[in-house]
Amino acid sequence: MFGKWVLQPRLTAYVGDPEARYSYSGAEQRVLPWTPELLQIRKQLEHEVAERLALAGVSFNAVLLNAYRTGEDGMGWHQDNEPELGTVPVIASLSLGASRRFSIRAKTGTARWDLSLEPGSLLLMHGRSQVDFQHSVPKTRLAVAQRINLTFRHIKAQGPLRA
Ligand SMILES: O=C(O)CCC(=O)C(=O)O
Numbered sequence: 001m002f003g004k005w006v007l008q009p010r011l012t013a014y015v016g017d018p019e020a021r022y023s024y025s026g027a028e029q030r031v032l033p034w035t036p037e038l039l040q041i042r043k044q045l046e047h048e049v050a051e052r053l054a055l056a057g058v059s060f061n062a063v064l065l066n067a068y069r070t071g072e073d074g075m076g077w078h079q080d081n082e083p084e085l086g087t088v089p090v091i092a093s094l095s096l097g098a099s100r101r102f103s104i105r106a107k108t109g110t111a112r113w114d115l116s117l118e119p120g121s122l123l124l125m126h127g128r129s130q131v132d133f134q135h136s137v138p139k140t141r142l143a144v145a146q147r148i149n150l151t152f153r154h155i156k157a158q159g160p161l162r163a
Pocket residue numbers: 064066075080093102117135136137149151
């Protein structure tokens with residue numbers, strides 16, 4: 001971040017098709033192979049949001065996993081706007097474990113929403129959600145158990161690998 005290495009306050013893993021190369025916060029993610037369980041979840045989610053995927057003409061080829069171990073883990077305000085996601089990505093976000101607050105704010109103006117993402121809930125972000133809005137998972141002083149979040153994405157094909 002800004003030319004310095006900063007530890008993220010959460011654990012992460014990135015799983016996807018080998019060509020689904022994805023960089024964020026200035027670092028390319030190591031692509032781990034799909035497990036049978038993740039493939040099963042992907043299949044169910046693709047069925048769940050089939051209409052939205054068809055409209056966008058994409059399917060999910062990657063998932064970013066975040067583990068929030070305690071309330072001291074979180075994710076700051078950001079939008080998922082890396083070029084490899086395209087301008088209007090479809091992102092399906094599945095929450096497991098403890099409930100955590102998920103905040104959304106408009107990039108202009110003062111509109112803001114706070115949701116509680118419950119275990120087993122599916123949040124679908126699409127359209128201009130990554131253009132006009134930012135989102136975050138605020139840290140909390142409350143005693144909360146671990147939460148795991150899976151965001152399924154479509155990563156567009158990149159050019160050839162650079163040395
Ligand atoms: O944990 C969450 O619900 C949010 C994850 C997120 O914002 C992201 O992966 O970009």
